Amino acid sequence: MQENIKSKRMGRQTVRLSSPPRILATTSIVGPKEGDGPLKDYFDIILSDDTNGKDSFEMAESSMLQRAIIETITKAELTPGEIDYLFAGDLLNQLISSNFAARNLEIPFYGLYGACSTMTESLSLAALTMDGGFADYIVAATSSHFSSAERQFRFPLEYGSQRNELAQWTVTGAGSMLLAKEGDFPYITYITTGKVKDYGIKDAGNMGAAMAPAAVDTIINHFKDTGRGPQDYDIIATGDLGKVGREIAQNLIKEYGYDMQDVYIDCGEEIFEHERQSTNAGGSGCGCSAVVSCGYIYKNMLKGRFKKSLIISTGALMSTTSSLQGESIPGIAHAVAIEMD
């Protein structure tokens, strides 16, 4: 027993899952703008109206997240009553998107906050809980919404304030993954948990740069802990560093001797066609890596195009209060390795 326990841990930040949880089903729901972007064919549901028929953007986001969760459970021919845990979080103050999505589901629930790192945070904790033997089925999910985020973190939309060229565009989207103990589906093999890193960047208009060092730290430690490198993956995807942060991350990682060029994408860079869609440095938000993972990456794994994927959702951990108080922006990133025979 003792030996088995020890063998799960590989180095400081990584664990190897001894009974790798399967990703039985996923759902990605996006808004009209994301549905007009380069990855549109990979999303399950494209909303024609980003209010989703609700009176507020917050409740629109929550309803989108709830729909993603229910859709995923239904796809797997299960009912909410058969799901042992729901792990979810979002960007809104006090997680109202997730909390209100969970309130009619009657599923034991843990709320998480990791800013835009939430997809891999929820997936990591779901995988640990399942590999630990505590559950047969777990849902991991997250959401973000351009309009609820914009007015909470920046300005009322009605101001029409200008965006600087390094600014990112919060993705309107919700992603949900259902884990199961068995089946012929992509499975989770390694979890590398991030540490909070802060390199003193204070510009909330350039979050890619603030989050890049956290992504680099997690990726390098994943390689060190597992003995793997970029050559072992068909795709390595950071969450929402955008164009600027992606370049920083790629260059920093090269300094450690790893050349990721052939396999590295950033979900925030891929989701929009930036010039045509005026999305500046790229997409961001919890929903960004969520819908790209649940859509583009998962579906390409099922098709056999990607056999080994490493997803690293990235979060900037400031609040409007901490920024107004002159604090810098801490970042975090969690990595999850997903494989398919």
Add this chain to the structure above:
Amino acid sequence: MQENIKSKRMGRQTVRLSSPPRILATTSIVGPKEGDGPLKDYFDIILSDDTNGKDSFEMAESSMLQRAIIETITKAELTPGEIDYLFAGDLLNQLISSNFAARNLEIPFYGLYGACSTMTESLSLAALTMDGGFADYIVAATSSHFSSAERQFRFPLEYGSQRNELAQWTVTGAGSMLLAKEGDFPYITYITTGKVKDYGIKDAGNMGAAMAPAAVDTIINHFKDTGRGPQDYDIIATGDLGKVGREIAQNLIKEYGYDMQDVYIDCGEEIFEHERQSTNAGGSGCGCSAVVSCGYIYKNMLKGRFKKSLIISTGALMSTTSSLQGESIPGIAHAVAIEMD
């Protein structure tokens, strides 16, 4: 293996831990008002100044949480580098108390939001992760601060707004627990994970009533899942229902046939002397059940006064935005059973 896995789950919401994690050390830090209350002899550190020497109440809270974490690790004669995971959360938007507390610790970190249920949420996830075999040492922690919460959720302190008689007083406090795989210390035996419950209460000035049904649901399901009842515990402590919520909870539970009268306390009711300290319906905040658990309950377990304890931290999951939009207040409660031979 399969059999062992199945045996961990008991009913819909509860798991039994097969290798019960030990609580090796705890720390409770409180502000001057809490340090003047009935439980003052049980707290490790009483601040004489609730700014803790910082420029803002938010950073005061964060520094208090960081101190609680470091103090706990030091008590166990360990270093942050030996801690495998930190699970923490707080009430502040985007968890700035926890995120900033974590940024110099270099410990793999998962941020949680469960409002005032965070102590048992963090403890539950820490215990599941350890029992699953992924870690040797884990810290679970949370904090709240009267002045940072008051201005975020209610009014600027300078308004001097009147408080209604059902209002609660956010505890200034941080609590931290360190779990280890072995040792002669109180150990965690059962985890009952809460579901989000919403009974339509909209009065944010009466959160005890909003949270009581969630506490009742979790307690009743804990009893059903484990076959236990109030007679099996020396103390059953809800988080911060206050006087009003505690009475509601006790009466509702009696309707299910369980008489908790002899063993039931509410941390929010115990922490202040309400008339003298003008705390109306009682204490609240993540820090409330945290410092009462880390202080009063843990220390009485070490003394042998309590052999079996059930702690149920309780959270109200609204935000100022959801309340302004006319939404009701969902609640959640997670139960953790702690025992000492």
